[in-house]
Amino acid sequence: MRFIFKTSYDQDIRLARHGGHVFWYGLLAAFLVVAPWAIDEYWLAQLTFVLIYGIVGLGLMLLAGFTGQFSIGHAAFLGAGAYTQGVLTNLGVPFPMALLAAAALSAAVGVVVALPALRVKGIYLGIATLSFGFIVEEVFARWESVTGGNAGLHVKPPQLFGWSLGSGNGFYFLCLVVAVLSTLGILNLLRSPTGRAFVAIRDSEISAQSMGIHLARYKTMSFAISAALAGLGGALYAHKLSFISPDQFNILQSIDLLLMVVIGGLGSVHGAFLGAIFLIAMPQLISMGKDWLPAVVGQAPGLQGLVYGVVLIAFVLFEPLGLYGRWLKIRTWLQLFPFYRKGLFKRQKSFTKSDRLR
């Protein structure tokens, strides 16, 4: 067990709380930097996807986990970023500019979505975002002169200072840099008044308001930041796939994104990346496991969906706090070892109250 004696307020504010943090995150950073040489190409591609989805997850986490606004149409922002990036890159706009434009345009779309979202909560908000997702998807499909419509859009590999980043390693580092910067930005935001305002809105709108928090402004801001991150992720996604089409940004994608943050652990920044790891690794694990099963089961179509569903159910049942929650428990257990008491993590009986009055 570690006890920290705080001697200054600054200590409360710092990102790394103690030497252990510095050590472990340093190790992680070191691994991420040498990864292209340490692991093979296939795993690196997976890692790249994890970073991309982690960025998107970070945005959704901010919105759903910290501000308490659930979006079932987040793929629309992903798409807005991807298309902006695709179109601009193909027009020859330099990569960094295109990336910023992608984030900015998605943020703008986020602000538009926030308009109806300001007045509604809960399931109504869910359906509002879902509807918006459908409409945006339709726009991608219909606005052929720009998006190429259903035929899709080829995206050229990114170029940075005349240096092509299309290939595995270069692109991986690009994603890594964007992911690290976004994470730091979000962490900073969360330890400042803006982040606290988000959390306040999540817990009680009425008292947030009476503390002087402008609900509309902060909700809109939350949507905008969230959308901007999704847009960034989308831009990288566009390059990674090098081909985008409207149906890649449909409701299933949105649900995947939502599942990602829930499984990762709502309300934690770690959760966004843990969820991304889950989302990307799961299908691979399933297809690896297939060969171990008898052919009737292993080769049957639908197995993937079944396993996916079962895992999701298992998570909600046994670890409602998601992967991050599980990790916290393991950590506490290790720290307490050998003094761990049995009932420590026993779940309390708990009871719900109407969400309609909040």
Next chain:
Amino acid sequence: MTDVVLQLLNVESAYGPIKAIRGVSLKVRQGEIVTVLGSNGAGKTTILKTISGIIDPRKGSIEFQGKDITAKDPAHIVQQGLSHVPEGREVFPLLSVKDNLLMGAYTRKDRDGVARDMESVYAYFPILRERATQDAGLLSGGQQQMLAISRAIMAAPHLILLDEPSLGLSPKLTKEIFEIVVRINRERGTTILLVEQNANMALNASDHGYVLENGRIVMEDTCERLREKEDIKEFYLGVKDDGVRGERRWKKKKTWR
């Protein structure tokens, strides 16, 4: 003894790693009003919640009318004839006042009895009759408290657990509530376990009292005798306006530990 309605033996409950009550034993006899006093966070609410099955105790056992109800499903416990007026009202906010009362009588089958009791709670609290069709969530704090108490009465239980019934009630109504409690106790023979911050009222209305500190029972006696104790006077009764403490800011240490 057969006339013990409720008996707690060495009960221990916790919220996660935090123990809220430690080894609490208490007894409530048929037809009695028993009160539990204790400062903030002493664990009074936790005791009541443990009795009605909302929290499962870590240790110990709870017997109600001779049957073991330790860690049973709350709905099951209520059906045995125990009714709980929770801390913080807990009305059904989107149901009408009348439907709230009907839900109070959910476990009852006798329609006539329910109708009669409905009339009597309307008589206790006429405002509820006035607002019978209004959503309960829109009542004022005190009105919701009246509703919460009435709902428990509607269940016609053997034992009522009352958690701070006077919370947020006007002085006049506070007294009326206690009068009603005493009346129910006398007229219907309902046994009552009462948790209350208004110790003056509680000690006067009850037969037997327990004092709880930090999750442990530190004193137990008849109310008559409790009223005379110095510590009780000092910490719970306070007495009128300037109180015992008067303009003294420092606190005296409690002597029962």
Next chain:
Amino acid sequence: QQQQGVGKDEIRIGTIQDLSGPLAGFGKQARNGMQLRVDELNEQGSINGRKLKLFVEDSGYDPKKAVLAAQKLVNQEKIFIMAGHIGTAQNMAAMPVQFEKNIVNFMPITAAREMYEPLNRLKYSFAATYYDQIRLALPKMIKEKGAKKVCTIYQDDEFGLEVQRGAEAGLKTAGMELAEKTSFKRGATDFSSQVAKMKAANCDLVVLGTIIRETIGTVGEARKTGFNPTFLGSSASYTDLIHKLGGKAMDGIYATMTVQNPYTDEQSQPLRFWANKYKTKFNEDPTVFSVYGYVIIDSFIKAAQKAGPNLTTDSFIKAMDSMTFEPDMFGSPKSSYTATKRLGNDQSRLSQIKDGKWVVVSDYVTP
């Protein structure tokens, strides 16, 4: 340098199918068809001493998963070739991964033009595109039926658009224009307003950019409201499910096709034999997708044989670029490939549902 995916005694073939998404049915059939041919070869012999090994990945019809699947097949399983990958967007997303490692994208199961255009030495495509099917068949139908007003209803995605564009191109050759075009979103179940629109436009020939349920839904709705134009679908609606599900109302509709549906009580003896063999092995009736899968592996085997014992991507391409495949028992036309012609053939036949069964009603339509 050692050629990836070709060992001393095995050749590794990869394929990506939809086994859990909206096309799970087709994906499974295509996989079974491929497996059937692979097993046949391995039982009866080998390709220059090498057996075939098929690696199947599931994309769930999701381009992102397709990329990862391709990564896995190419970099992990070290496949020699990618064959019969299903879905347009999925192929588009996966191809760069393959091309980076010099892996051929062999006969993907999608009739999109991007599968052979723009020219790439690693692309081979096999069946007439929906565009070509309709472009060629429509003028013939117009002439035969004396149609005055041609309309179209199409699925609002790349597939449907190809049909619609094919219809426009075909009409151009006949000097006509579409009188009405309506669309619907994938998964739609209600076609009443589209049909009402076409009825209001007095259409007498309707081009169907529909797949199965949509075909039945549209035709059914039309019949109910007393609207009876000539219906012409593409090979996407050429499946036995149309008449099995739609019943009598489906009689009379036309569809283009590239291979024949293998009915188990088929007239042609070899085809009947094949269909029953499939049925015994997989315990279900074969469909055109089973045939696609089978034919793709069959073509690969032929080309790989020709490439000789030193099988490399280059030698395979060299062999393919002078290949000609003769018509087979499934009724596919003769097809040929060169270094610049990467679509085997652009021809299709017309068939019509008569008495609850698809019947071939024309020979290959040539321009």
Next chain:
Amino acid sequence: MTSSSDVLLSAKDLSVRFGGVLAVNKVSFDVRRGEVFTLIGPNGAGKTTVFNLISRIYTPTMGEITWHGEAAGPLALTQQAPHAIAALGIARTFQNIELFEHATVLHNLLIGRHTHRQTGFWSEVFFTPATRRAEVAAREKAEQVIDLLDLQHHRDSMVAGLPYGVRKVVELARALCTEPKLLLLDEPSSGLNVEETADMAFWIQDIQHELGVSVLMVEHDMSLVSKVSDRVLAMNMGEVLATGTPREVQADARVVEAYLGTVDDVSSLRRVA
């Protein structure tokens, strides 16, 4: 008469109707600078509703609320957006406790500092030295309030697990963190025992005298009311019954009839042996 410069907040002819219920009916009162002004009245009298009108959760059907806290002159509160109220210097607590349950006590207090935010969005994203300084300053302020209200023990506990009484104090602390000119307290002593109520009385006096904050309070505990209030207004059924010093109001026959009853006589409760 009071000169108008003494008045901090004045309500004139306030009325609000919910469907058939006239919850507040032509209520007028002034809160003077530096005083503790208490609303009493039976349950459902409309006291909380008056608070809700001031903090703009409801809009009055009729009447005016004027705020004299601004140097620029009087301000019609009814024209303000709900979130602007805190910035003006009006903070409140809630009868049923509305804390941010999934945050620590310290965090709750820091949210109370929101109206004093000086940092911009981008400086927060990059966590510039200025942001860091602002954060440290916010914490210092919160710690002062923690010290004042003896909350040191609970600083890092989650609100969800705190006992009722402590939450009441945390709510008060959060409101104090906004550095208000006027503090609205809705039943600050409910759920507290005698000893804790005495603490509350001292705190309210400290807030009034040491911090110079005016207090508008709703309270049922008459011992607390008489101890800390400068003036009391009694309401019933949405209307004003009486205004005056605590003693005057408690002596008013109508107030006794509607609100106080015969509290001190507990003999009716005793069991006849």
Next chain:
Amino acid sequence: MQILQLLLSGIAQGCIYGLIALGFVLIYKATETVSFAQGDLMMLGAFGAFAGMSLFGLPFWLAALLAVVAMAAFGVLLELVVIRPILGQPQFSIVMLTIGIAYVARGLITMVPGIGTDTHTLPVPYKDQIWKLGELVVNLEQLAIIVATAILCALLFAMFRYSKLGIAMQASSQNQLAAYYMGIPVKRLNGLVWGLAAAVAAIAGMLLAPITFVHANMGFIGLKAFPAAVVGGFGSLPGAIVGGLVIGIVESFAGFYLPDGFKDTAPYIVVLLMLMIKPNGLFGEKLRKKV
């Protein structure tokens, strides 16, 4: 005439949405969760009836009855196994569970060899029958939906408004803790609700089968029923029907009079407009917390 026919098909389609939305509202009213599995329960119900008729050769009515009963039992079981263990957790967890259930249901059906990946017809006795009223064509399949929807709606409405059970269901959704304090068997009621919802889903599935066919992905039509429920006001049963009709009719007219693409987005545009004008839908009560 044209307009009437469009209106008619809009109404018919609207009733389909309404019927599915009814299931959403039922679950929502009684548990305050939104079930994303409703569409897939519907699919299971349809497959159930299909299995009864095709595999066991039962007559339609018997198969239908069996399917409804089986689905009700399945709903109860589902509640027991996956929902009860987390009863009391935030509602959102249960929403996630229903998404998981939907995946599992779809996956399981798809895995059934020879059946799962195919599309099937449900040979209902009134298949393909039409009534002609002058030039108007009324489809019997659609008529069945309209009638069934009306009956179901009335029954459920009565249950929630007048029966002790129905009120208790609402009570436990509003405040579970208090429901326990009242001795309401929250768990048992919850089981009942899920059973009921599954039964309603089965009925919807069978009524829908002649129109959409029976296949593993038929549940996706539920996505259009969400807008219907929201337009009506999510907690209101009559709202579900009216919302469904609004969506159906708008869709029908948008398909005919507006450019391509509007038919499919019209429901969503309607929802967004609705939420801007009347955030709680047509019949939704305006809720505000009293502090």
